[in-house]
Amino acid sequence: MKVLAIDPGYGRCGIAVVEKNGGDRERVIYSNCIETSSKDAFPERLAAIVTECLHIFEEYGPDTFAIEKLFFTNNQKTAMQVAEVRGALIALAATRDIPVSEYTPMQVKSATAGWGGADKQQIIQTVRMLVHIEKEIKHDDEYDAIAIGITHLAHSRGIKR
Numbered sequence: 001m002k003v004l005a006i007d008p009g010y011g012r013c014g015i016a017v018v019e020k021n022g023g024d025r026e027r028v029i030y031s032n033c034i035e036t037s038s039k040d041a042f043p044e045r046l047a048a049i050v051t052e053c054l055h056i057f058e059e060y061g062p063d064t065f066a067i068e069k070l071f072f073t074n075n076q077k078t079a080m081q082v083a084e085v086r087g088a089l090i091a092l093a094a095t096r097d098i099p100v101s102e103y104t105p106m107q108v109k110s111a112t113a114g115w116g117g118a119d120k121q122q123i124i125q126t127v128r129m130l131v132h133i134e135k136e137i138k139h140d141d142e143y144d145a146i147a148i149g150i151t152h153l154a155h156s157r158g159i160k161r
């Protein structure tokens with residue numbers, strides 16, 4: 001099974017394609033952090049993210065799509081724009097008849113680090129132990145996307161880490 005996993009955002013959007021075949025370990029096929037400029041208008045930033053994700057759908061042909069559920073912050077404008085990114089990406093998956101799964105931050109932390117109160121460093125360390133990553137990752141958004149992919153694969157097997 002190949003999952004396209006997204007940590008949604010419009011300044012930085014984490015994206016990963018994670019695969020699991022039979023008894024093999026999860027494998028990161030692709031990961032990146034899509035960054036947009038704060039100088040650009042929101043519609044241009046949204047279009048850049050959707051366009052990049054469209055290329056990933058076409059290049060890697062995922063079987064399923066997993067995205068982090070939005071948790072509310074104090075900044076309503078930011079929350080609304082992240083929600084719009086999520087909506088656009090969910091619609092993109094739906095137009096390709098790819099099943100969509102959503103996970104809360106607590107579900108991702110529980111599935112990867114073993115408990116819902118894990119911090120960013122614990123998630124990063126655990127992800128590094130679970131999958132081999134050959135490149136340097138600069139932003140935690142990319143690790144979060146990989147963790148979402150790992151979470152989806154664990155949930156789809158019914159196995160709790």
